[in-house]
Amino acid sequence: MKKAMKKEYWDVxxxxxxxxxxxxxxxWIQILTAFEAKTKKSNEVVSHLQNExxxxxYWARTLTTLFLKSDGRAL
Known part of the structure; x- marks a missing residue:
């Protein structure tokens, strides 16, 4: 069973x-949309933000989670 993520983690x-x-x-939403982050594993997205x-x-993980939770829409 997955552990529920606290909203504070991505509600920035x-x-x-x-x-x-x-x-x-x-x-960052635009970057992740262009990267097609919805089609990739979250660790791959985090690595992309870190490397590129x-x-x-921490912030790469937060932005990835924020993107996925926002359904890829600008906030």
Whole structure:
């Protein structure tokens, strides 16, 4: 059984994301949409953000979860 993820983990503000990544949430939504993140495993998406955009692991995971929970729509 999967452990439920706390909403606080992915319910972040633009200000928090900008502080940690230098970009707004909508920017990352566009990046993940272009990467077709919905069709990939979450670990692959996290690695992509880390390797291609130097996003810290915690924030790469947060952005991936946010994207998947938002159904890929801009927030």
């Amino acid at each position: 503000s633009d200000e928090q994301v900008i502080e940690k990544t230098g970009k707004k949430i909508d920017y 955009y130097q996003v810290p692991r």
